[in-house]
Amino acid sequence: SQTIHQWPATLVQPVGSPLSLECTVEGTSNPNxxxxxxxxxxxxxxxxxxxxxxxxxxxxxxxxxxxxxxxxQFILSSKKLLLSDSGFYLCAWTSGAYEQYFxxxxxxxxx
Amino acid sequence: DQQVKQNSPSLSVQEGRISILNCDYTNSxxxxxxxxxxxxxxxPTFLISISSIKDKNEDGRFTVFLNKSAKHLSLxxxxxxPGDSAVYFCAASGEYGNKLVFGAGTILRxxx
Numbered sequence: 162s163q164t165i166h167q168w169p170a171t172l173v174q175p176v177g178s179p180l181s182l183e184c185t186v187e188g189t190s191n192p193n194x195x196x197x198x199x200x201x202x203x204x205x206x207x208x209x210x211x212x213x214x215x216x217x218x219x220x221x222x223x224x225x226x227x228x229x230x231x232x233x234q235f236i237l238s239s240k241k242l243l244l245s246d247s248g249f250y251l252c253a254w255t256s257g258a259y260e261q262y263f264x265x266x267x268x269x270x271x272x
Numbered sequence: 273d274q275q276v277k278q279n280s281p282s283l284s285v286q287e288g289r290i291s292i293l294n295c296d297y298t299n300s301x302x303x304x305x306x307x308x309x310x311x312x313x314x315x316p317t318f319l320i321s322i323s324s325i326k327d328k329n330e331d332g333r334f335t336v337f338l339n340k341s342a343k344h345l346s347l348x349x350x351x352x353x354p355g356d357s358a359v360y361f362c363a364a365s366g367e368y369g370n371k372l373v374f375g376a377g378t379i380l381r382x383x384x
Contacts, residue, residue, distance in 0.1 A: 167315075193370070195371075203376065204278075204361065204374050204375055204376035204377050205316070205361060205374040205377075206374075207371060207372070207373075207374075210370075210371060220371075249313075251315050251316070253315075259304045259306065259321065259365050259372075260306060260318050260321060261318070261372055262318065263308075263315030263316045263317070264315050265314060265315050266313065266314065266315050268313065
């Protein structure tokens with residue numbers, strides 16, 4: 162069966178510091194991968210998606226970037242965090258069907 | 273431009289009664305619709321979906337209805353249970369295997 166992992170689970174970072182969040186999927190090959198953010202009291206905002214290694218599409222211009230160095234690995238990064246980057250970050254995958262399956266999420270607090 | 277709207281931020285229902293969560297969309301290219309359930313500090317869990325060629329899909333206590341002419345879908349939970357208390361997100365897709373557009377979510381509270 163397929164499993165999706167995200168780490169860390171929680172993170173507190175000062176403004177201006179770098180960020181690296183990692184997502185890995187097990188049990189499937191060539192998944193589509195997605196990064197979402199849920200700000201406090203808000204819905205899910207799609208940040209990036211990838212249909213293959215090295216292929217990244219950005220949905221929202223912002224302080225973040227994404228990379229896909231391996232087939233089942235998706236990384237969300239920032240060089241300098243802003244207060245507005247705080248939120249709950251979710252990684253999701255799909256094998257090509259409509260349903261996306263989400264990881265447990267990372268709670269990021271920028272102080 | 274909110275293409276998927278959940279106009280009720282919250283809903284409170286008595287245990288055993290029916291919960292009805294609503295969702296409206298504006299993009300006529302959407303052809304597949306999904307509902308997700310989310311507990312605090314966890315990732316959303318896929319609940320049920322419906323294709324635009326159908327008007328109803330059932331899975332146990334959960335039924336999704338689609339009214340294409342009104343661009344409206346609803347999720348019915350019968351009977352509601354306290355464990356159903358969560359945030360429910362409606363999502364839509366117009367492209368197979370690609371992006372989902374999510375609504376803002378509705379907080380459901382089931383009182384025992």
